[in-house]
Amino acid sequence: MSESKGNKFDWEILKRILKLAKPYKGLFISVGILAVVIAPISAIRPYLINIIVDDHIFNNDIPGLIRMSLIFVAAVLAAVILQYIFIYSVNLLGQQVIRDLRVRVFNHILSLKLRFFDTTPIGTITTRTINDVEAINNVFAQGVVTIVADILSIFAVLGLMFFTSVKLTLICLITMPLMMLATYVFKEKVKASYQNVRTQISKMNAFLNERITGMRIVQIFNAEKQEREKFKKINRDYTKANLNAILYYAVFYPVVEIISALSLALLVWWGAGGYISGSVSFGALVAFPMYLDLLFRPIRMLADKFNTLQMGMVAADRVFKVLDNTDKIENKGNIYIEKLEGDIKFDDVSFSYDDENYVLHDINFEVKEGSTLAIVGSTGSGKSTIINILNRFYEIQKGTISINGTDIREFNLDSLRSRIAIVLQDVFLFNGNVYENISLRNEDISKEKIEQAAKSIGADAFLENLPDGYDYKVMERGANLSMGQRQLISFVRALVFDPDILILDEATSSIDTETEAIIQNAIEKLIQKRTSIIIAHRLSTIRNADKILVLDKGYIKEFGSHDELMKIEDGHYRNMIEMQFVEMH
């Protein structure tokens, strides 16, 4: 895709933006027609004044004066009404286009591989979907159509000026090169300073985003003072960037005033002479300052509008890059399943997150249907990675993972994922009540079903004890719930979907013994009669598992039942258990 950087005007991007308006072709054409119609209507006022003065006031023609005045009022009214319709329609067009675009971007983001999210900061993704898309609105609202409208109106005014008096028009145009030069310089300067403003805004956003998310750490380590200083500096830079941009406006507008005044002075000087010598009518002399204003105003605005257009195009370029990112998980499988039965098998599976550094090597193991596998291993050994690839969050580079003899790539992705539930250690809860957090707003899941599921794992009493029971409003990330409550909610969430395979990343954080017992009991209920894979930390969970997979640096070290593995002299598992759980023998 082409770049829209520097001063180059990128027609390809503009074409692509305009294509977004295709579903609103009718509106787009109407707006274009309006722009063409408004130009002469706005330009006609000085012309009418010219006629009123020369033909009616000078000739004492009162009926004619009234008639022309009415036409004048009608022209003003028509211009005002058409302007209103134009501004509204052009914004309606822009808003509709970006409404569709936001949905498209969000849908696209939903389908991208998790790798995209590993490598793109949250702030950037939010900016793409909200701010950048909003900037594209300006391409329509202040960009293309209004620029065309302004240019048309400049031509309409110039046409009438030449028609009225060629000499006076040429006088007015003497300052034009100066005006154009000032406008060009201003446009370039403002563009650079706005780019700087945007950079500073995104710096400030990123800083705030990170500090608010990590507020706990900031406060735990008493880092407030340093953070305050850093923020002050970022804030100072931001203010400086803004003032810099304003400075150009502060210089530009007086410069334009001077050029306009110069034009006016030339006009009066030359026009008065012309009037005395009889080559210029008095009406023209009255009308020309008005023409001058109508001519200079759009020129003055063009610089700003052109910048807005270019900024919209830069934003569009970024949004299009997200849309052009086709790094999606392939969903070519066409096996749709009601139930995922059979054994899970890993055959010579090797995997790397970045296609270079392998984090799993030649993994072979099998989980029998209905049995429980516990995965153990030191931190970074690849335990979470195994569950990430079973659900096809990431694609494996070598080997095959199969369920009941079928390669998981042959299943339809949604169908596969709907039969596997994953309960992560770090439970993510959304803003909403407990019911909504469990059903994830899936309307097929009734409140009764949720309550039943909670009961079946013994979480009901715990959840009913919340201030509003299941209607309790959970805050973002579950901030107003305890660890234990969050975990229980995530268990119920997994259970209501009645998965065939359950994957559980057992939490390591210690909770009070009473909650611990409830959770332990809930886990036992969850994995009953289900094929389960648990990244296990509790000794009881590990011992109760049918098989244990011991991982180390991405390699399988041992595989077997607790008793089998304990028999291995100086075995990896045995050492680990003896070191971690001294109390066990």
Ligand SMILES: Nc1ncnc2c1ncn2[C@@H]1O[C@H](COP(=O)(O)OP(=O)(O)OP(=O)(O)O)[C@@H](O)[C@H]1O
């Ligand atoms: N999204 C990712 N992108 C790149 N590398 C990753 C990603 N997630 C994990 N890794 C790397 O893969 C390796 C295995 O990580 P994994 O999370 O599977 O370990 P783990 O055994 O689950 O560790 P822990 O017990 O600490 O959760 C680590 O070296 C880690 O740095």
